[in-house]
Amino acid sequence: MRVITIFIAILSGFAVLGGYFLGGFFPVLKDIQAQILNAAITLMGVAALTGIFNLISVHTEKIRQGKKGGVYSALLIISLVLTFLLGIILRPEHIAMIAVMNSVIIPVEGALMGILTISLLYAAIRLLRRRVDVLSLSFLITTIIVLFTLSLPFGDPPLLGDIARWWSQIFALGGIRGILIGVALGSLTTGLRVLFGADRPYGGR
Amino acid sequence: MTVIELSILAGSAFLLGIIALWKRKSPAQLRHLPALACLSHLLGLSVEDGTRLHVSLGNGSLLNPHGASALAGLAMLRHITERTSVSDKPPLASTGDPLFGILAQDTLQAGYQAVAANELYSHTTGRITGLSPFGYAAGAMNISQDEDVSGTILIGHFGSEAALLADSSERANIAMIGASDNLVGQAVLFANSQDVLIGEDLFSAGAYLGAGVSHLASLTLQDILRWLIILVLLGGAAAKFIGII
Numbered sequence: 316m317r318v319i320t321i322f323i324a325i326l327s328g329f330a331v332l333g334g335y336f337l338g339g340f341f342p343v344l345k346d347i348q349a350q351i352l353n354a355a356i357t358l359m360g361v362a363a364l365t366g367i368f369n370l371i372s373v374h375t376e377k378i379r380q381g382k383k384g385g386v387y388s389a390l391l392i393i394s395l396v397l398t399f400l401l402g403i404i405l406r407p408e409h410i411a412m413i414a415v416m417n418s419v420i421i422p423v424e425g426a427l428m429g430i431l432t433i434s435l436l437y438a439a440i441r442l443l444r445r446r447v448d449v450l451s452l453s454f455l456i457t458t459i460i461v462l463f464t465l466s467l468p469f470g471d472p473p474l475l476g477d478i479a480r481w482w483s484q485i486f487a488l489g490g491i492r493g494i495l496i497g498v499a500l501g502s503l504t505t506g507l508r509v510l511f512g513a514d515r516p517y518g519g520r
Numbered sequence: 521m522t523v524i525e526l527s528i529l530a531g532s533a534f535l536l537g538i539i540a541l542w543k544r545k546s547p548a549q550l551r552h553l554p555a556l557a558c559l560s561h562l563l564g565l566s567v568e569d570g571t572r573l574h575v576s577l578g579n580g581s582l583l584n585p586h587g588a589s590a591l592a593g594l595a596m597l598r599h600i601t602e603r604t605s606v607s608d609k610p611p612l613a614s615t616g617d618p619l620f621g622i623l624a625q626d627t628l629q630a631g632y633q634a635v636a637a638n639e640l641y642s643h644t645t646g647r648i649t650g651l652s653p654f655g656y657a658a659g660a661m662n663i664s665q666d667e668d669v670s671g672t673i674l675i676g677h678f679g680s681e682a683a684l685l686a687d688s689s690e691r692a693n694i695a696m697i698g699a700s701d702n703l704v705g706q707a708v709l710f711a712n713s714q715d716v717l718i719g720e721d722l723f724s725a726g727a728y729l730g731a732g733v734s735h736l737a738s739l740t741l742q743d744i745l746r747w748l749i750i751l752v753l754l755g756g757a758a759a760k761f762i763g764i765i
Contacts (some may be wrong), residue, residue, distance in 0.1 A: 332529070336529075355582075359581075359618060362618035365621075365736060366621045366623065370647070382666065387662075414523050426702060437687070438711040439711055441712075445714060447563065454711070485729070494718065494719040495721035496749055498719055499722075501589075501592070501701075501722060501724075504713040505589075506588055507533055508735075511536075517626055518624060
């Protein structure tokens with residue numbers, strides 16, 4: 316069974332790559348790639364359903380065991396089942412479903428954004444207490460300089476504005492590109508490991 | 521362009537194979553990364569304390585490039601599961617992507633099977649806590665506070681919502697290690713956590729935790745490719761300077 320899953324995974328990976336690189340020469344590879352990607356999207360939908368069942372099972376267990384926050388778990392399950400049933404019966408375009416979206420989900424996410432602002436401010440204050448080194452100091456000083464010189468309502472101050480712009484466009488941009496190149500290389504090697512079956516996050520042991 | 525991409529891919533694959541064969545014979549020399557040293561400490565602590573570790577894989581999808589960071593997280597999860605399987609409390613994994621949720625469950629189960637403790641595996645240890653970034657963070661925040669967790673490891677695709685997870689760990693007095701492939705996420709984690717993995721360090725966790733020769737070979741390949749890119753950039757700048765291009 317394990318060999319079959321590895322074989323299917325590697326074959327699918329090569330088929331998708333084949334469609335990407337050689338699809339122009341062999342149109343059949345492009346078709347195979349499209350079929351595999353469509354199947355992956357369908358599987359993702361099914362996986363979302365299993366994810367919902369997983370969520371229900373985790374919170375049901377929490378209620379059953381009388382763990383802390385069981386009331387919230389009950390609320391979550393009731394809301395989830397209600398929204399799910401309403402969505403199936405009324406369809407997602409129905410005014411009631413749009414109202415649920417606009418009056419519950421968007422305000423809650425907005426509130427979380429608000430909390431995030433406070434969390435970030437608090438983190439900036441804590442940073443110097445937690446880690447006093449060159450990296451932290453330069454992180455904080457750069458942030459302050461860039462924030463306070465490039466976001467002023469009356470325009471950039473003459474010299475400081477130029478320094479801040481130069482700093483953010485030369486040093487910061489260079490750093491960003493360096494980090495992104497590193498991440499891209501890491502992604503490439505991780506992808507290759509999975510493609511050749513050296514890393515197998517599927518199929519059990 | 522496709523020819524260049526194909527050449528890079530084929531060349532990298534070939535080099536990875538060669539380096540993996542070479543690494544079997546030569547011992548690895550890795551630089552010190554405080555975050556990964558802290559992780560080894562956390563692993564030992566969780567087993568001794570009878571507490572659990574929470575591995576948060578972020579909300580990267582398998583169908584986009586952000587999936588690579590979560591795949592690196594899965595490799596780490598596998599290792600953590602094997603190392604902490606003897607603990608009273610198994611590690612928990614949370615993700616914001618359904619496919620990674622299934623893979624996390626599979627990885628956790630594989631970890632238990634590898635140490636012949638399959639009966640200890642519970643499918644509720646791999647969780648999908650929400651499908652949007654903030655929904656995911658809101659769900660994962662509770663894990664740190666309610667599940668007897670002694671360490672949170674964020675490894676995957678995180679944006680600014682990582683601050684909420686870091687804040688909840690801080691409130692519960694839980695050690696946290698953070699790594700994200702997203703620039704915003706990295707900045708947020710740098711400000712919020714004691715130990716953070718910047719840039720490609722995220723992908724080196726497997727090599728440091730002894731996940732296998734292929735992880736060590738990946739690191740060497742990354743170094744080779746990085747030097748090649750540096751040479752190409754410098755060569756391009758020099759060519760531009762003297763007016764060749």
